[in-house]
Amino acid sequence: MVVGEGEGERPKLTKAQKKVLRKQQKAKLTLLRHEGVPLVTHITEHLVIANGGLGNGMSRELLTSILQPFGHLLVLHMLPGKPYAFASFSSSADAERVYRSLNGFTVSGTARHITLYLGFVEQVLCLQEDPSSLPPGLLLIPNFVSEEYEQELLNFLAWDEAEEIQDKRVLKHRRVKHFGFEFCYEDNSVNKANPLPGGIPSLCDEMISNCLVAGYIQHRPDQLTVNRYEPGQGIPPHVDTHSAFEDGIVSLSLGSQVVMDFRHPCGTRVPVFLPARSLLVMSGESRYLWSHGITPRKFDIISNRLQDGGPTLANRGMRISFSFRKVCWQPCHCCRFDLGLTYTRNTDRRISATQGTPPWPHVAAFVRGLPDAALLLDIGCGNGKYLSANRGLAMIGCDRSMPLTEICHQRGFQVLVCDALSLPVRSTSFDACLSIAVVHHLSTAREQRVPGGMARVLRPGGQGLVYVWALEQEYMHVRSKYLQQKQQDAQCTNGSMVPSAGLLSVHKNRMPFSSQDVLVPWHLKTQEKQNASFAGSSLSAPDQRSVHHRFYHVFRKGELECLCRRVPGIHVIETYYDQGNWCVIFEKMCHPSSTVL
Numbered sequence: 001m002v003v004g005e006g007e008g009e010r011p012k013l014t015k016a017q018k019k020v021l022r023k024q025q026k027a028k029l030t031l032l033r034h035e036g037v038p039l040v041t042h043i044t045e046h047l048v049i050a051n052g053g054l055g056n057g058m059s060r061e062l063l064t065s066i067l068q069p070f071g072h073l074l075v076l077h078m079l080p081g082k083p084y085a086f087a088s089f090s091s092s093a094d095a096e097r098v099y100r101s102l103n104g105f106t107v108s109g110t111a112r113h114i115t116l117y118l119g120f121v122e123q124v125l126c127l128q129e130d131p132s133s134l135p136p137g138l139l140l141i142p143n144f145v146s147e148e149y150e151q152e153l154l155n156f157l158a159w160d161e162a163e164e165i166q167d168k169r170v171l172k173h174r175r176v177k178h179f180g181f182e183f184c185y186e187d188n189s190v191n192k193a194n195p196l197p198g199g200i201p202s203l204c205d206e207m208i209s210n211c212l213v214a215g216y217i218q219h220r221p222d223q224l225t226v227n228r229y230e231p232g233q234g235i236p237p238h239v240d241t242h243s244a245f246e247d248g249i250v251s252l253s254l255g256s257q258v259v260m261d262f263r264h265p266c267g268t269r270v271p272v273f274l275p276a277r278s279l280l281v282m283s284g285e286s287r288y289l290w291s292h293g294i295t296p297r298k299f300d301i302i303s304n305r306l307q308d309g310g311p312t313l314a315n316r317g318m319r320i321s322f323s324f325r326k327v328c329w330q331p332c333h334c335c336r337f338d339l340g341l342t343y344t345r346n347t348d349r350r351i352s353a354t355q356g357t358p359p360w361p362h363v364a365a366f367v368r369g370l371p372d373a374a375l376l377l378d379i380g381c382g383n384g385k386y387l388s389a390n391r392g393l394a395m396i397g398c399d400r401s402m403p404l405t406e407i408c409h410q411r412g413f414q415v416l417v418c419d420a421l422s423l424p425v426r427s428t429s430f431d432a433c434l435s436i437a438v439v440h441h442l443s444t445a446r447e448q449r450v451p452g453g454m455a456r457v458l459r460p461g462g463q464g465l466v467y468v469w470a471l472e473q474e475y476m477h478v479r480s481k482y483l484q485q486k487q488q489d490a491q492c493t494n495g496s497m498v499p500s501a502g503l504l505s506v507h508k509n510r511m512p513f514s515s516q517d518v519l520v521p522w523h524l525k526t527q528e529k530q531n532a533s534f535a536g537s538s539l540s541a542p543d544q545r546s547v548h549h550r551f552y553h554v555f556r557k558g559e560l561e562c563l564c565r566r567v568p569g570i571h572v573i574e575t576y577y578d579q580g581n582w583c584v585i586f587e588k589m590c591h592p593s594s595t596v597l
């Protein structure tokens with residue numbers, strides 16, 4: 001059936017019907033222009049209700065009572081200030097019934113009469129102000145539950161002061177209750193052996209079903225943590241233990257609004273405003289790679305979009321959140337690593353790697369996340385920075401620089417001198433393999449040989465981690481440390497390249513790259529001069545003996561992943577950006593479609 005745009009012979013329309021069509025057409029254009037959401041001409045489970053928005057003075061309660069008699073309403077999305085709402089029904093037949101009954105329907109009981117115009121949409125618009133600025137995998141659904149339901153959930157909880165003294169030893173900044181399974185904050189684990197009697201309160205069933213139906217989560221949660229924050233309290237930045245919980249965590253905010261900070265390992269911070277009764281869905285990168293936390297404060301600074309758009313203060317009240325998670329029953333073999341952040345720190349410490357040493361904490365975390373006695377090969381190990389990251393492993397480093405391997409040797413590491421393009425080690429022998437800041441020194445034709453070599457030496461199921469320098473030294477509006485170090489320099493120089501005699505340009509340090517293939521000057525410090533040969537660099541002009549030019553091919557977003565995907569016998573598990581680098585984690589397949597020699 002075609003809705004609103006009938007084909008062929010059309011029965012004569014009454015004046016009123018024509019008006020409805022006209023208004024519907026107008027609403028369609030508004031929605032498309034303002035939100036980029038097209039109406040569709042076939043029937044779906046989802047309706048947009050023009051004039052049924054909070055911006056029209058329509059309340060959630062009233063709209064619910066209007067819709068419900070005609071179809072089983074699953075989710076109603078309303079956004080502050082917007083002149084429309086979205087409704088999802090349990091079937092397209094229900095949505096069709098609602099459409100037929102309510103398109104052009106005039107509502108009394110509001111300040112003025114409101115006529116609703118309905119249309120079908122393929123998908124419900126994810127109602128945040130700027131979805132593109134949220135961390136990947138993060139969804140925010142405002143007005144996910146009604147005020148009545150919020151009150152029911154709040155009334156359900158009894159907060160016993162005595163019982164909480166125990167929690168307070170660990171959690172200085174908030175109170176918690178667990179359902180389904182106890183969460184242990186001392187080691188961030190879940191007590192899988194002893195399920196709590198009663199499980200998740202049945203009061204939550206409907207809400208959980210709505211999350212599943214809407215596709216926000218794939219697994220029915222079996223663990224619920226309720227956090228209660230007084231104004232001034234917060235939760236330290238953390239990543240929910242990946243080995244304890246599956247992907248897909250939903251958190252319902254009740255009581256007061258709050259700003260939750262999401263942080264990427266490269267230091268990018270994305271504050272996300274969580275209104276009361278909104279649902280936050282964390283999956284993928286936003287669940288595993290980004291940390292989330294709430295700074296202990298009595299207020300938040302938010303942008304006041306409805307008025308002048310400038311920043312304004314929002315005082316916090318008491319906030320209670322319901323976080324639903326699915327306990328992970330399989331032992332964790334994945335490549336992702338817990339960031340080792342805890343729930344119990346009482347300062348809002350940045351996990352940003354910009355403050356940390358060693359320079360790439362994610363590499364160290366990958367190494368530390370490997371099982372005991374795993375055999376690891378670090379290709380291009382340099383002075384052995386990562387060879388000391390996990391003493392429980394058997395690690396072998398290799399580098400083509402003899403002086404660097406000597407440093408490693410002095411540090412007690414097992415190392416060999418070799419070329420990354422021809423590794424003198426047996427095939428399928430390593431559990432894990434690193435190549436940090438190596439591939440970007442190779443010309444395009446040879447780049448693939450490094451992940452190719454890693455694929456050869458890894459055992460099936462073994463994992464490789466590759467880091468290369470990124471062309472993009474600014475990500476999510478944050479400059480990499482490389483650029484940050486000398487911002488003043490950058491401001492007084494125009495170009496990022498200086499011409500060189502050869503074909504390649506010489507990159508100007510601390511500037512954005514303007515080409516992917518560059519020579520990067522390396523200024524030797526006095527004590528390094530005598531070891532100048534160790535990076536295999538090309539010597540520059542004789543009068544500049546202390547400056548060496550090293551070849552770099554800096555990688556564009558997606559380029560390293562593409563390169564790795566072309567290597568037979570491996571599959572890419574994760575790609576991320578870390579402090580100005582593109583990073584890929586891959587795994588050697590157990591039954592590769594093509595043989596790796």
Ligand SMILES: O=C(O)CCC(=O)C(=O)O
Binds near residue numbers: 251
């Ligand atoms: O309060 C919230 O919304 C989040 C709570 C949380 O992140 C947690 O308990 O892991």
Ligand SMILES: [Fe+2]
Binds near residue numbers: 238239240292
């Ligand atoms: Fe969390």
Ligand SMILES: [Zn+2]
Binds near residue numbers: 243334335336
């Ligand atoms: Zn894992």
